[in-house]
Amino acid sequence: MPDARDGAPGSGRLRPPALGLLLAEARALFEFNASLLLSPLLMRAPRGDGHPVLALPGFLASDLSMAPMRRYLGELGYETHAWRMGRNLGGLARMREGLRARLAEIHGASGRKVSLVGWSLGGVYARDLALQAPEMVRYVVTLGSPFASDVKATNATALYEAVSGERVEDFAEAREAIAGELPVPATSIYSRGDGVVNWRTCLLHPSGRAENIEVYFASHVGLGVNPAALWAVADRLAQPEGEFWRLTGQARLPLHMPRQSGQYRSDEKRRPRAPVKFFGRELWLTVRSCRRWTHRFCIWKRLRCRCMSAAWRSFACPTITRATSSKTSRR
CATH class of the missing domain: 1.20.890 (cAMP-dependent Protein Kinase, Chain A)
Incomplete structure (x- = not known):
């Protein structure tokens, strides 16, 4: 039976997020401040191997919006790159050639495959790049990117069509391919509190090299600076090339990252984690320890x-x- 929250009964379509969620997007400022306060903890994330990472901004955003993400990943040892294409005004067909040229430039300079981190519309570009040039892409991470199901279930559809001059219904085959399985490992990070896009449009089909990660209470505007999302991105990019395992209990930051129906449990090998020093005591980053200490204090x-x-x-x-x-x- 169709859910009335998703759209008109019997229509099978999704609705954009409620107005209350859209107005609550201002909480992104608090998410950014939380990342600053938790920066010592965030620096305990797995360190990278120095491979290049290309950060793609969202709709109407520029490289400035991805600066905190690039700075954080750079501190963890990655070679971060901006997309250098100005403000993202949309248009998948128009941006495809320039993005592929930028990807080839980074790949040629480093001699290594490039990981792609895309926020919102930038994540759609990232998945399209992985389809167009899989030989140059190592990993794809999307943040609140509406690429699956009914992509019109956003509060920015009319604005996107007006600015980009491209209708969402166009390029149906390309959209279907982007929503399918990629030839490279991929992770989709989303939030049910997203006030811009319906969170169901961010879900990919989990497989042996694809997963969904939900972040509690995150806004769409704040996903790129949310501390739990930053941790998840760093953990995913730290996987060795050619390998993939799901985000396990000991790998998750104990802040707004739920465990749903065993989604993050895996029988695959787990990487050892170093404990965090807190007032002279060693704390492991697990949900159980977080709940114990939260209840105590x-x-x-x-x-x-x-x-x-x-x-x-x-x-x-x-x-x-x-x-x-x-x-x-x-x-």
Whole structure:
């Protein structure tokens, strides 16, 4: 049965995100500040092997929007590159030739395959590049990129068509190929709180070398600077060339990254992780340890839960509450 939230009943189409989510995109500023505060922790991510990484900005964005991502990956040992094509005004057919030339330039200068990190529309470009030149692409990571299902389920469709002069319905075969399986490993990072694109349009078909990673509470505008998304990108790019394994429990940053139906569990080998020093104690980056320490330090949350449960008992079961209090007074 179709979900009413996805579109008109029986239509099988997806709807753009709600207006409330779109207005909440301003929280991207807090995500950026969180990355700055957590920078010592983020630097504990797996380090790269120095291979080149090309960062592709989203619609109406420029290289400046990907500067934090490039800076972070550069600190981890990668050779980062901007796309140098000005502001992204859209147009898949128009940008394809220039992007392939830029990819060939980086590949020729380094002599190594290039990993592609694309934000929003930049992720669509990245997947298209992997199809056009798989011999030059090592890995593809997309951030909130609407390439699957109903790609019109965004709050920017009308603006995109007006600026780019290209209709979303055009190039149906190319869009179908981009949504399919790539000849290189790929990861799609998305958020259910995305206020610009419907998160279902960011889901690829999981396979032996493709996976989806959800980040809690992230906005569309803030995905490129979200601390959990930054960690996920660094961890994915650190895989040796020609190898792929899913994001496992010990590899995940314990911040807004859920484990869904065993999606991140894998019987494949796990890379060893170094513990994080915190007030002289060694902490492993696991969800279980994060919950334990959060419960231990968040006194306000514990008091709030106790007060709320007591208030609920008084409201829902007044007879039992009075009887209990009378027995206590008699004693």
